[in-house]
Amino acid sequence: MKHIILPLLLLALGPAHANHEHDDSDLPHWAVDKITPMHDNVTRWLDNSTRNIDNFFGTDDSLTIENGSYLRFSQELFWHERDRFSSDTTLRLKLDLPTTEERLRILIESDPEESQGTLAEQGANTARDDRFRTEDFLIGLRRLGDRDKRTDWRLDAGAGIKVKLPLDPYVRFTGERLWQLGDSPWQLESWNRASWFNEEGYSVRSRWDLGRPLSDTYHLRFITNVQWQEEVDTLEYSEGIELDQLLGSRSIIRYAAVAVGRSASDPHLHDYYLLSQYRRNLHREILFVDVIPEVHFPREQNYDAEFGITLRLELLFRGDLSWGR
Template identity: 25%
Template sequence: MMMHAGLWTFLYYTLFLASVLLPVRTVAESTTVISNVVSQSIESESLDDDLCFESEEEALPDNPSSEELFFSFLDTPHQVISSGVEIFAKSLDEFFSEDKVFYDASGTYLRLRADAVRDENGDINYTGDVRLKLRLPNTKKKLKFTIESDADKRRDNTSAQTESTPRQAVKEKDYFAGFQISLGKEKSWQFKPSIGLRLNSGVELYTRLRLKRRYKFEKWSIHLDETPFWFNSTGVGLDSYLEFNRKISKDDLFRASTFARWTNKTDYVQFSQTFFMFHTLSKRRAMFYYVSVNDVSKSNVFEKSYLIGSTYRQNIHKGYLFVELIPQIRYQEKNDFRAEYSLTLRLEIIFKK
């Protein structure tokens, strides 16, 4: 009981310090990110058309008046609620610059990150991350050139950070360069095959086929992502990702995500289940809390770990410069489930066109 009390006390005071130390600028000083990103999810060229997957008969007017929205809600409550969940989830994904936003972007997109990670021993390590996508001309927005660091990790950034320990997060990164093409219809499956080179100590060929689809069911939005892949060193494998979103209030979103990875050559199986609660604090600040269970099996050796953490994010300049504070507490079976604390400070720059 004392361990759990200390755990929550640690999280509470860390998040309190975040809200105090990272002041909020007024709307007059800079743009309002979250409110703008909702409209950008529909109009901006930075996302594929498949992100707005309502049929023509169901789509709301481009610029509906308050009166039209009111009567539309009375006429079709199911449609409005479902669309609201999807738009809210997409706006949060954009604000937190989820990896899925990078992979779905139809235009040029660049994301740079610099992290300072402090572990429980007081050691501070530094790491970074880069994502670059260039839309090639005369390809009808279908063919893109990409450069990424650690592209073999999962496609969902919020879930990916629940798997690596602080020491793993600052290890030497691999870089990937390749081409991706977008196929399929927005109301059905989307296909995104890619081929490229993995650049580490040597050069390794890889190929990947990403299949994705979105559904709406009652008050839930559902995102399914299947990615079979092949690497020259590890052979074939499969990443499977399933996500459920539900809007709790105008400021809160609940998300449950399940991820599984299988590789043939290395006899490697990885599974994780994560629950998130997103909360918008203002037009330029948001945060989410999460609890995660991770299970990994390698060569008949099973490792289980639990993670509790949160991410506080604030736009500090004109919608492209962000800062994050990420406290985590991890319990690993190999360490007898002893509490391991870490704190990450992240600076992020995003350019998109």
């Protein structure tokens, strides 16, 4: 698969290769013929495997009910003014087993929130959709709340193990709430989680997202993240402002500014980021490309600007994804 991703990334950056016969794809016919059989085989395996596991623990409804399982494969090239070039290949998997029990789900998931490090380590990732780490994998049970977060707090609880040697058990509680602020277009969303992992200890994280549409093509958001981890023992926070612009049915660009700080007793900001993220649906909602230039102003470098750019290609496998050819 790796040998397919890089050529497609180069192809995606060349508009001369765009296929104008279909408005749902930029790929030429030979590329579509190359990627379609591979995508269909992996998607079929993912869908069948998930439904068979769900049917074993649940009911026959698993064969027909909508399933939210997905596999996301991405490959990125990154250039930074200080670190120069690097590359990374990541995989994110989530298996959804909706009929195992009413309000009780078996969870098989990679890349949990708890494994993404400190806010300083995440940096500008809090403003973009690429927080992937494939070395962490969870298997457990999740008890779903039965409340609508638009009218009340929705509370979930979960427990299981992180698959590593030695096995690392965990327990976590999650609360979500969504407020419509009067008759205005503003919405405030809150996501909060308290976790315990045997190896890392306790952690608490909270995200508050205030946003509104400005028009049919623009959306404004103010995002606050607060995080505490026992092994770090420092309160961290980040403030971000994002403006999303819809460029068409298959393209969007995000402009963002992020400030990261720490300490409750002597709060101070230690990193600033400016970035934009261009994302395009290259092929029928299964193949995407991201171009992300950014400027980092680190305190440790006296806030001197450091430039970087990321190119990423993402391939999505989802069993309930339907698209014509």
